[in-house]
Amino acid sequence: MPITGVYFIPSNPNASTALQTILERLRAAFPNEELTPIGRWGLEQKLLRDTPGLLPSSSNSNQKPPNPRYMQFLSLTHYPTHGFIITSGPEKPTPASNKIQNQTQNQGASGPANAIAPDQSPSPPMVMTTIPPSSYGTLFQHFTYACQPSWSHRLTLAVPNGIVYEVGDFRVRLGDVRQTFPMARVRGTVVEIEWRGPSVVEAIPVDREDGSFSAGVGVGAGGGGDVDSDAVGIDLSSSAIEESDIDTEYAATASLIREFWGRLGVEAREAILIPNIGMEVKDRLRRWKKARSGIDARVDTGVDGAGSVVGERAENDPDPWSGADVARQFMEVLRFNR
Numbered sequence: 001m002p003i004t005g006v007y008f009i010p011s012n013p014n015a016s017t018a019l020q021t022i023l024e025r026l027r028a029a030f031p032n033e034e035l036t037p038i039g040r041w042g043l044e045q046k047l048l049r050d051t052p053g054l055l056p057s058s059s060n061s062n063q064k065p066p067n068p069r070y071m072q073f074l075s076l077t078h079y080p081t082h083g084f085i086i087t088s089g090p091e092k093p094t095p096a097s098n099k100i101q102n103q104t105q106n107q108g109a110s111g112p113a114n115a116i117a118p119d120q121s122p123s124p125p126m127v128m129t130t131i132p133p134s135s136y137g138t139l140f141q142h143f144t145y146a147c148q149p150s151w152s153h154r155l156t157l158a159v160p161n162g163i164v165y166e167v168g169d170f171r172v173r174l175g176d177v178r179q180t181f182p183m184a185r186v187r188g189t190v191v192e193i194e195w196r197g198p199s200v201v202e203a204i205p206v207d208r209e210d211g212s213f214s215a216g217v218g219v220g221a222g223g224g225g226d227v228d229s230d231a232v233g234i235d236l237s238s239s240a241i242e243e244s245d246i247d248t249e250y251a252a253t254a255s256l257i258r259e260f261w262g263r264l265g266v267e268a269r270e271a272i273l274i275p276n277i278g279m280e281v282k283d284r285l286r287r288w289k290k291a292r293s294g295i296d297a298r299v300d301t302g303v304d305g306a307g308s309v310v311g312e313r314a315e316n317d318p319d320p321w322s323g324a325d326v327a328r329q330f331m332e333v334l335r336f337n338r
Contacts (some may be wrong), residue, residue: 001281001322003195003250004256006329007268008177010188018177018189018266025264029166035238039164041173045072045334046156046181048143050088071151072331073140075133078173079323081316083136086331126276128328130320156181159190159335169197170260177334187336191268192326195256200241200249201281204288206319243282250278271329277290280321 007020027035050069053210054185069088076084131139143151162175179185261268 101317
């Protein structure tokens with residue numbers, strides 16, 4: 001799974017987007033690169049919000065309103081074997097929130113009778129899963145029709161005809177973001193910058209459904225093929241890679257991506273080192289180490305502590321978690337109308 005960064009540049013409804021400006025800045029910043037499009041790409045994102053979170057709180061209630069819950073569906077053409085769904089997980093009471101609630105109840109007449117306790121509890125965690133394309137549309141229809149009293153379809157966004165460029169060790173995908181629901185309008189321009197150079201993350205083998213591991217990574221964005229570990233100078237021994245190495249690589253690559261974007265001189269909303277980034281890579285490393293130790297490393301189908309759900313793997317999907325990082329990044333920068 002390659003390391004990426006996503007940038008979004010909003011635009012006014014009646015103004016032109018930043019797409020042409022970014023293309024001109026790319027050519028000016030990298031004059032020695034032949035910036036010829038190598039392909040097309042697209043995405044579609046649908047945002048749902050829980051109905052109770054949309055209702056106004058009663059002025060006579062001394063209970064704090066519930067935190068709103070969200071569900072986002074995302075499909076990317078460069079990850080055609082699965083779609084991505086991320087939703088707010090269940091809220092768990094914390095000692096801090098219980099203490100605040102007890103203090104509020106004990107204060108009694110010291111404050112207004114209809115005062116709402118301050119919301120100092122953390123937001124519920126986000127849980128991600130991937131599903132086969134054949135189930136993607138069916139599941140969305142289920143939530144918008146069968147679950148309509150509980151979930152409200154708020155927004156649909158799309159990049160219908162994005163462009164892909166190779167710029168040195170980076171692959172750049174960019175395109176205009178168009179809102180198609182509830183009303184049609186242009187929202188801005190989105191840019192995905194993917195690091196294509198040597199990577200410890202890409203050197204971790206992909207696990208098969210039976211718990212074994214492939215000889216090399218083999219799955220990048222939209223393609224396959226084993227990684228030549230000798231060429232990139234990466235030791236494929238599981239004992240040679242630690243989770244701290246993954247954190248270090250994400251931080252170092254984020255600096256490279258930011259340096260790349262900084263050369264363009266365009267202000268944008270950024271999503272790189274966001275919560276849960278690299279989570280699936282670390283999970284895969286743990287399973288690889290277990291497998292090398294003779295422990296059953298098959299994926300648990302429950303909810304793990306880090307906030308992911310692993311469903312049944314499709315037959316034609318060798319790595320159902322490929323693209324999870326960039327999916328989170330897109331969902332982060334495209335959070336409109338919440």
